[in-house]
Amino acid sequence: MTHFPDIISAIGNTPLVKLNKVVPEGSATILAKCEFLNPTGSIKDRMGPYIIEQAEKAGLLKPGGTIVENTSGNTGQSLAMAAAVKGYKCVFTLPDKMSQEKIDMMRAYGATVVITPTDVPGDSPEHYVNTAKRIAEETEGAFYVDQYHAPWNIDGHYHNTGREIFEQTDGGKFDVFMGGTGTGGTVSGVGRYMKEYAPDVKIIGVDPLGSVHYNLFKTGRLPAAYVYSVEGIGEDIECRAMDFSVVDDMVQIDDWESFHMGRALVREEGLFCGGSSGSIVAAAVKVAREMGPGKTIVVTLCDSGTRYISKYLSDKWMEDKGFFTGHELLGPVQDLVARRSSLTASSEASGDDIQRMMTEGDLDYLPLQEGDSFTAIATRDGQRLSIGGILYAEARIEEMPHILAKGDAALVMTRDGVVGVVTEKEYNARIGG
Known part of the structure; x- marks a missing residue:
């Protein structure tokens, strides 16, 4: 048979x-x-039980232990299935944007599910990854799966x-x-x-x-x-x-x-x-x-x-959610760069030196750098614009509103360096705002 x-x-x-x-x-x-x-309906079955098996072999997970993990739902279900078969308890943290079906499925396996806010930065203690780490540290006999960083x-x-x-x-x-x-x-x-x-x-x-x-x-x-x-x-x-x-x-x-x-x-x-x-x-x-x-x-x-x-x-x-309305692809963000330039200046450069570089390069914007980090964008009229984020030159223009919500400009780059700068002015000109 x-x-x-x-x-x-x-x-x-x-x-x-x-x-x-x-x-x-x-x-x-x-x-x-x-x-x-x-079996649980996702590709996470490939790695969830595999990690548990490796943790058992390494002595990191012992009988009666608790599996702790941050998950978008699928890994949690796969781990919960393995826990049910092997007799472990499990606790999962999940961002609040995930479907109720995922939450209910994990709980059906006997898992404890902790819901965390989605819209928090990665270093926030409320972030679902950091919440899972804290729970693992506070739980005796816990094994933290750490799927985002685990070689397994x-x-x-x-x-x-x-x-x-x-x-x-x-x-x-x-x-x-x-x-x-x-x-x-x-x-x-x-x-x-x-x-x-x-x-x-x-x-x-x-x-x-x-x-x-x-x-x-x-x-x-x-x-x-x-x-x-x-x-x-x-x-x-x-x-x-x-x-x-x-x-x-x-x-x-x-x-x-x-x-x-x-x-x-x-x-x-x-x-x-x-x-x-x-x-x-x-x-x-x-x-x-x-x-x-x-x-x-x-x-x-x-x-x-x-x-x-x-x-x-x-x-x-x-x-x-507005997904039945029309949809237009706006193209790559490099299309918004008025003048491409790889030129940058030190954040410690004098105002006169910065203005001279911009005049000689016929530039409206000049990124300022401190070591490997970019600190601000200098403008022709002496302003300092905050950087909302860095975008690859062929990234989608649709990303711009999210960048502009966090700063005055997007720094457009490739691995070879700076390509240019895009502000609300260039974005609005493209979309007709």
């Missing part, structure tokens, strides 16, 4: 399914790895997700892998496997507007994060489980694109998956158009739509 000894043993071996209706004619083939078919997160996807995709594609016979960048574990683990066994495969991360990964990857500097609606993808802190060395490129996607593609996957492909799957496929369709026929992209469908019945799969929720 064929059977598994427990539900943890049933993780994996999810199918690769060709996408048809959502992929435009003349595009590359897109194959979807249906991770929502794992990457290892779980290397040994499981990466290996499976390699085997299902006849030894890595495809062109591009695209996955969401939350903790970074999926992209990093699959990326490491492919770089080792199928080095011609290009690895592309998908990041939502508001997350830090895209601009950090492109500029090497941590940008200001802001709130977005799609769940289970992106992050507002730098994650050590995000190994940029195996990532070839990253693509930005917004909430509107994510949710509309997610709904299309359900209604046109019959794939009952979540909004982050929509993010990844929406980005993959753009890449597939550019690549053309004869190429193949493998994507992950990260979690099940059962978690989002009351959110993006609800017409009322979509209407209330």
Whole structure:
């Protein structure tokens, strides 16, 4: 009789399914790895129980212990499943933007769920990561999973997700892998496997507007994060489980694109998956158009739509949030730079020296620097503008309102240095404000 000894043993071996209706004619083939078919309905089954197993082997988690973790919901469910099988208690912290379905599912497994505010900075004691750390420190016999920084997160996807995709594609016979960048574990683990066994495969991360990964990857500097609606993808802190060395490129996607593609996957492909799957496929369709026929992209469908019945799969929720209105892509932020310049000045430079540099360079703005940090933007009329954030030159113009809410200007950069400055003046001129 064929059977598994427990539900943890049933993780994996999810199918690769060709996408048809959502992929435009003349595009590359897109194959979807249906991770929502794992036991708890998400790709987090790949690393959650794996980390628990490694912690047990290392003596970090002992019988009767408590598993503590910060989660957007999926990792919590996977850990809760493992805890139920193995007899552990578990406590999870969750930002308040996450769906009620996720909260209820974790509690159904017997987990204690602590809800924290979403719109707080990464260093706030109220941030869900810092709350989980505090609970772990205060709880006897606790093991803090630390998925955002744990090497075991990457290892779980290397040994499981990466290996499976390699085997299902006849030894890595495809062109591009695209996955969401939350903790970074999926992209990093699959990326490491492919770089080792199928080095011609290009690895592309998908990041939502508001997350830090895209601009950090492109500029090497941590940008200001802001709130977005799609769940289970992106992050507002730098994650050590995000190994940029195996990532070839990253693509930005917004909430509107994510949710509309997610709904299309359900209604046109019959794939009952979540909004982050929509993010990844929406980005993959753009890449597939550019690549053309004869190429193949493998994507992950990260979690099940059962978690989002009351959110993006609800017409009322979509209407209330304004996602049924028109949608215009505004282009890259570098289009707003009136005069490109890599010139900067020391924050200790005299006013006369700064004005001379601006006159000689015919510049309206000049970034001021103290060491590796940018402190302000000098203007022709002697003002000092505050910097709301740093954006990669090809980042989306849609990010500008969030930057301007935190300062007077955006500093536009690449890894080679400064490209220019954008203020409310240039932004309003572009959108007709």
